[in-house]
Amino acid sequence: MSAKKFYYITPNPIGVNDFLILGRKGSEEAAKKHNASLKILESEDPNTINENVRSAINDGADLVIVIGFEFGDIIPKVAAESPDVQFLTIDFCPDNPAANVHCAVFREYEAAYLIGGMAGLLTKTNEVMQVSDRATVLRDGRVVTMLATSETSPAEISRAMVGRDVMLRVNKRPHEPGEVVLNVSGLHVENNRGGEAVCGVSFDVRAGEIVGIADVAGNGQNELVEALVGLRLTKSGRVMLRGREITSLSIGARRAAGMAYMPEDCSAVGLSLDARADENLLMGYEGQPELSQRGWLNFNAIGRHANRLIERFAIKAPSPREAMVNLSGGNRQKAVLARELSHQAALLIAEQPTWSVDVGSIEFIHQRLLDYRENGHASRSSEPA
Secondary structure, three states: OOOOEEEEEEOOOHHHOHHHHHHHHHHHHHHHHOOOEEEEEEOOOHHHHHHHHHHHHHOOOOEEEEEOHHHOOHHHHHHHHOOOOEEEEEOOOOOOOOOOEEEEOOOOOOOOOEOOOOEOOOOOHHHHHHHOOEEEEEEOOEEEEEEEHHHOOHHHHHHHHHOOOOOOOOOOOOOOOOOEEEEEEEEEEEOOOOOEEEEEEEEEEEOOEEEEEEEOOOOOHHHHHHHHHOOOOOOEEEEEEOOEEOOOOOHHHHHHHOEEEEOOOHHHHHOOOOOEHHHHHHOOOOOOOOOEEOOEEOHHHHHHHHHHHHHHOOOOOOOOOOEHHHOOHHHHHHHHHHHHHOOOOOEEEEEOOOOOOOHHHHHHHHHHHHHHHHOOOEEEEEEEO
8 A cells, every 4th residue: 555645835935934944843743643645836926836736637646745724715616626635724713614624713814823732932921821722931942820711811921921920901092193105096006926915005104103904815915015115016106105106216315215124024035044143133223324424334233233222122132243034033023123123214014013023022112112203203013914
């Protein structure tokens, strides 16, 4: 009898986030336990997602493991066409799934998934309360407490995780918005397949205001952000920043005009992990007079600049010369926030600013965004619904 064939298919390259890495490890454990072979297919876009799923079916897969809502369209189709193949979907469940489709869904997308067992790397206390019986809390690599979730609370778990009381709710003081900083009018943006992802969107963001945009992930949010910051061309429409049209400007020109950007996945987009912390805290602003002169970097000034930001934003790094890859996800997120806020841009676009960080970092980031608002700056923040 030939060995069973398992396939693990991802919506993006595995190195993009820790969830996909954990999924690979879990798939390897599952294949080992069932004496099955495992083939891993990494996708780049919707086209390669479809190609990879169908390639697995054509190769005689017994089990196809997929992770992410991006497979929501293709899995129901291929499952109906291939009733002898079993499908395990992680982080989503199709409507009325077929008998050969098995779903593993946590209540919140932030949970990381281990496919080989019932384990999750959970950094949000509500998920811990919902899916566990006991919680072991580690801080700085050491076990600090073990709690029965039926006898504890999110506040107690948060306190154990961070080492102090954490504000689980944001206290916002009344604040009157000022003049329009960002004006978006009739914006149309295409996705990678040439379809329309953003259909005639219009909105304003005023000084001293945080505007949140919520949608179901994968329904145009990323394309909208990329068009605003200059990472994607617009099909039509207009983007104005402080009364100046920037629709066709380069990324650098938009930053010079007063736009700052905190991307969704800071490790993949906002940072160079092999570079040092001080180098990352400089990126995009190396031409500032206080940091360079006549094209020559002022390393003493760069060091002082990095030390100020590390202290002000409570970034845990042994020194400014530490490689960014050695910092935790929360501290990487803080580094991007520190860099983007430190130059007092008129507009900050923060894309899922608390994605995949612990409760202490969430509290810190929320407070810094509120401080930024109260200093008269404008923010546009996106979160999935």
